[in-house]
Amino acid sequence: MSKTIKNLKQFSTANERFEGAHLLCPGCAHSMIVRELMNCTEDNLVLSTNTGCLEVSTAVYPYTSWDSSWIHIGFENAATAVAGAEAMYNAKKRKGTLPNPDAPVKFVAFGGDGSTYDIGFQWLSGAVERGHDFTYICLDNEVYANTGGQRSSSTPIGASTTTSPAGRVSYGEKKMKKDIVGIMGAHGAPYVAQVAPNKWKDMVKKLQKSLETEGPCFINAMSACTTEWKFDPKDTISVSDVAVDSLVFPLYEIIDGKELNITYRPKNILPVRDYLGIQGRFKHLFKPENQHVIEQWQKDVDARWEYLQRREEARV
Amino acid sequence: MAEKMELKEVEVWDGNMAYAQAMRQAQIDVVAAYPITPSTPTVQNYSKFLADGYVDGEFVMVESEHGAMSGCIGAAAAGGRVATATSSQGYALMMETLYQASGMRLPIVLGVVNRAIAAPLNVNGDHSDMYMGRDSGWIHVATYNPQEAYDMILCAFKIGEHMDVRLPVQVHQDGFISSHTAQNVRPLQDEDAYDFVGEYQEKNAMLDFTKPVTYGAQTEEDWHFEHKAKQQKALMDSRPVIDEVFEEFEKRTGRKYNRVETYMMDDADIAIVALGTTVESARAAAQIMREEKGIKVGVVSPRVFRPFPYEKMQEALANVKAVATMDRSAPGGTVGMLFNELSGALINTDKRPVLTNYIYGLGGRDMTIENLKTIIEETNANAEAGKLTVPTQQFSGLRGPKLSFF
Numbered sequence: 093m094s095k096t097i098k099n100l101k102q103f104s105t106a107n108e109r110f111e112g113a114h115l116l117c118p119g120c121a122h123s124m125i126v127r128e129l130m131n132c133t134e135d136n137l138v139l140s141t142n143t144g145c146l147e148v149s150t151a152v153y154p155y156t157s158w159d160s161s162w163i164h165i166g167f168e169n170a171a172t173a174v175a176g177a178e179a180m181y182n183a184k185k186r187k188g189t190l191p192n193p194d195a196p197v198k199f200v201a202f203g204g205d206g207s208t209y210d211i212g213f214q215w216l217s218g219a220v221e222r223g224h225d226f227t228y229i230c231l232d233n234e235v236y237a238n239t240g241g242q243r244s245s246s247t248p249i250g251a252s253t254t255t256s257p258a259g260r261v262s263y264g265e266k267k268m269k270k271d272i273v274g275i276m277g278a279h280g281a282p283y284v285a286q287v288a289p290n291k292w293k294d295m296v297k298k299l300q301k302s303l304e305t306e307g308p309c310f311i312n313a314m315s316a317c318t319t320e321w322k323f324d325p326k327d328t329i330s331v332s333d334v335a336v337d338s339l340v341f342p343l344y345e346i347i348d349g350k351e352l353n354i355t356y357r358p359k360n361i362l363p364v365r366d367y368l369g370i371q372g373r374f375k376h377l378f379k380p381e382n383q384h385v386i387e388q389w390q391k392d393v394d395a396r397w398e399y400l401q402r403r404e405e406a407r408v
Numbered sequence: 409m410a411e412k413m414e415l416k417e418v419e420v421w422d423g424n425m426a427y428a429q430a431m432r433q434a435q436i437d438v439v440a441a442y443p444i445t446p447s448t449p450t451v452q453n454y455s456k457f458l459a460d461g462y463v464d465g466e467f468v469m470v471e472s473e474h475g476a477m478s479g480c481i482g483a484a485a486a487g488g489r490v491a492t493a494t495s496s497q498g499y500a501l502m503m504e505t506l507y508q509a510s511g512m513r514l515p516i517v518l519g520v521v522n523r524a525i526a527a528p529l530n531v532n533g534d535h536s537d538m539y540m541g542r543d544s545g546w547i548h549v550a551t552y553n554p555q556e557a558y559d560m561i562l563c564a565f566k567i568g569e570h571m572d573v574r575l576p577v578q579v580h581q582d583g584f585i586s587s588h589t590a591q592n593v594r595p596l597q598d599e600d601a602y603d604f605v606g607e608y609q610e611k612n613a614m615l616d617f618t619k620p621v622t623y624g625a626q627t628e629e630d631w632h633f634e635h636k637a638k639q640q641k642a643l644m645d646s647r648p649v650i651d652e653v654f655e656e657f658e659k660r661t662g663r664k665y666n667r668v669e670t671y672m673m674d675d676a677d678i679a680i681v682a683l684g685t686t687v688e689s690a691r692a693a694a695q696i697m698r699e700e701k702g703i704k705v706g707v708v709s710p711r712v713f714r715p716f717p718y719e720k721m722q723e724a725l726a727n728v729k730a731v732a733t734m735d736r737s738a739p740g741g742t743v744g745m746l747f748n749e750l751s752g753a754l755i756n757t758d759k760r761p762v763l764t765n766y767i768y769g770l771g772g773r774d775m776t777i778e779n780l781k782t783i784i785e786e787t788n789a790n791a792e793a794g795k796l797t798v799p800t801q802q803f804s805g806l807r808g809p810k811l812s813f814f
Contacts, residue, residue: 156622161614164624169478176482179466183437191616218471
C-alpha cells in the first residue's frame with residue numbers, strides 16, 4: 093500500500109529500511125531515489141541490485157544498509173534475480189507454503205546505467221517480456237561511476253569520461269545516449285517512466301504507480317553524479333533542476349507502450365548550454381573548436397522534445 | 409495440487425526423461441531453464457508435465473543459461489526448492505553464476521548433460537563442461553546411465569538441502585550415450601520419491617519478512633578468505649551426509665551407491681579410473697581381459713568427485729601396481745584432471761602405483777572395448793615392469809600419428 097507523501101517533511105523522512113550510514117559519495121542522488129522508493133510504500137520489499145555504486149556502498153560485510161530482503165548476484169542479473177524470487181513467491185502462494193502468507197510484497201530491482209543500458213540489458217529485456225510483477229529502477233548517472241568513470245551507452249555526446257576522454261583531437265563521447273525509456277516502452281510494459289529526484293512529487297507519484305501496477309514496470313531515474321559529472325556535492329539538486337528545465341532530462345511516462353504523458357513542462361526552458369556549463373565533464377565543449385557539439389546538443393534536445401509532444405498528442 | 413503419475417515398475421526412459429521425472433517427483437517450486445542440446449529434452453519433458461498438470465511449481469523459460477541460473481539463485485534465496493538443467497556452451501555461459509550460487513550456499517540442483525565445448529562446435533558428449541566447472545564450489549556427482557541419473561537427482565536434493573550442507577549439487581550424465589539412449593529404469597512411485605526427498609526446509613528465506621536477509625554482500629581481504637574457507641569446510645563436511653543419503657536410498661530401493669565405486673578390485677593388480685559411461689565400458693573390458701588374458705584388472709570411479717574422495721581413492725587403489733586415468737576433456741596444455749587428482753592422492757601412499765593418463769572420446773568419439781583392451785594391456789605392462797613402459801600421457805582413439813608430450 094502506498095504511503096501519503098504530500099510535503100517535503102514526509103518526503104525526507106528517514107526510512108528505517110534503508111540505513112543512512114552507507115558509503116555513497118556525499119551529494120550522490122542514488123540514495124535519495126532509493127530511500128524514497130522504500131519510503132513510499134508500506135508493503136514488504138524483496139530487492140535486488142546489480143553490481144555498481146549502490147551495491148558496493150550498501151552491503152560491505154559485516155554491514156548492510158538494507159533492512160529488507162536484498163540480493164546482489166552479478167553485474168547484469170538483478171532483474172532475473174528478483175524475477176526468480178517473484179516466481180518463488182507465486183509457487184509458494186499457490187502451494188500454501190509462504191512463511192508470511194498474508195504479507196503484501198513488492199519486488200524491485202536496481203541497476204546503474206551501465207548494468208541497465210549495457211551489460212544487463214538482455215536480462216532486463218527478458219524479465220520484462222516474461223511479464224514478472226516487478227519494478228526495475230535504473231539509477232542513471234550516465235557513466236560507469238563505480239569503476240572510475242568509463243563511458244556507457246547512456247553517456248551523452250561530448251562528455252569526457254575515462255574511456256572517452258576529451259583531448260587534443262577529441263571532444264569526448266561521440267554518440268548521443270541510448271533511448272532506454274523508448275526501448276522499454278516498446279516492450280509494451282504496463283508502466284514506464286523517467287523521473288528526477290529534484291522533482292520529488294513527480295518521482296514519488298511515479299514510483300508508487302510502478303509499485304501498484306501489476307506486471308513489469310521500468311523507471312529511469314536521473315541520478316546526478318557529483319564525482320563523474322564534476323560538480324560540487326552541494327549542487328546535486330540545482331544541477332538536476334537545470335537538467336529538467338533545459339529538457340535534457342524530460343519527465344514523462346508511457347502506459348502500456350502507447351499512451352505517453354509529459355508530466356513536467358518547464359515554465360522557462362533553459363538553454364542546454366546552461367546545463368553543460370555547470371559540469372566539469374563538459375568543460376572542454378566551451379573551447380571555440382567544440383562549439384558545434386553544443387549546437388548539436390541543443391538540436392537533439394529540441395528534436396526530442398518535439399517528438400515527445402507529438403507522441404503525447406498522438407496517443408498511439 | 410499436482411496430479412500423481414502412475415509409473416510402471418520398469419520404465420523405458422532415456423537420461424533426459426530420467427532427469428525430468430526425478431525433478432517432477434521432487435515437487436520443485438521454481439525451475440528457470442533454457443534449452444541446449446543435449447539437455448533440451450529434460451526441459452521439454454518437464455514443461456510437458458507442467459502442461460498436463462503434473463507440476464504445480466513455476467516454470468520460467470528465460471532468455472539464456474546465465475539467466476536460468478540467475479533466476480534459480482533469486483528463487484532459491486527467496487526460499488524454496490529449485491533446479492534446472494544444461495550442457496556445454498550453456499554451462500559455460502552459466503559459469504559466473506555457478507560460483508555465485510555456491511558462494512551464497514543455495515541448494516540448487518543442476519542436471520548436467522555433458523557435451524564438448526566449442527570451438528570447433530560439437531554437440532556430442534565429452535566432459536569439457538564438467539571439468540570447466542569442477543572447482544565452482546558445487547557438489548558434483550557422476551552417473552553412467554539413465555537409472556543412475558534418476559537416482560542421483562533425487563539424492564541431490566536431499567544432500568544439497570540438508571541443514572548441515574546447504575550447497576548446490578550438480579549431477580552429470582554423458583550427452584547422447586546416456587541422455588538419449590532409452591534404457592530400463594526402475595523409478596520410485598511419486599509418493600515414495602517425495603517421501604525420500606522430503607519437504608524443503610527454509611533457511612534465510614528472502615520471503616520471510618520477519619527476518620530480512622542480505623544475500624551477495626561484498627567481502628574484501630578482511631573477510632573473503634574466511635568465507636571461502638567456510639565454503640570449503642561445508643563441502644568437505646558434506647561427505648558423511650552424502651554417505652547417509654546413499655544408505656537411506658539403498659534401504660528404500662536396494663540400489664547401493666558409494667562416493668567411490670569399485671569393480672573387481674578385490675584382487676586387482678591394475679585399475680582403470682574413469683568417469684561417466686566409460687565406467688560401464690571399462691567394466692566390460694575388464695571382464696573380457698580377465699577371461700581372455702588373465703589380467704587382474706579392476707575399475708575405480710569417483711561417483712562424487714567434489715568433494716574429491718581423496719582417502720577413498722587411496723583405499724581403493726592401495727594394492728594396485730599401475731593405474732590408467734582416463735580423461736574425456738582436452739587437457740589444455742597439461743595432464744588430465746583425473747591424472748592430476750590421482751597423482752596428488754597417491755604420491756604419499758606406500759605403494760605409489762605407476763600412473764598413466766589417457767585423453768579420449770573428445771567430441772563424442774567412441775571409447776571402444778578395443779581401445780580399452782589396449783589401455784589395459786599397457787597398464788599391465790607398466791605393473792609388470794614396475795615403471796612406465798609407455799608415455800605418461802597418450803591420446804586414445806585419435807586418428808593420425810601418435811601424440812604424447814609427457
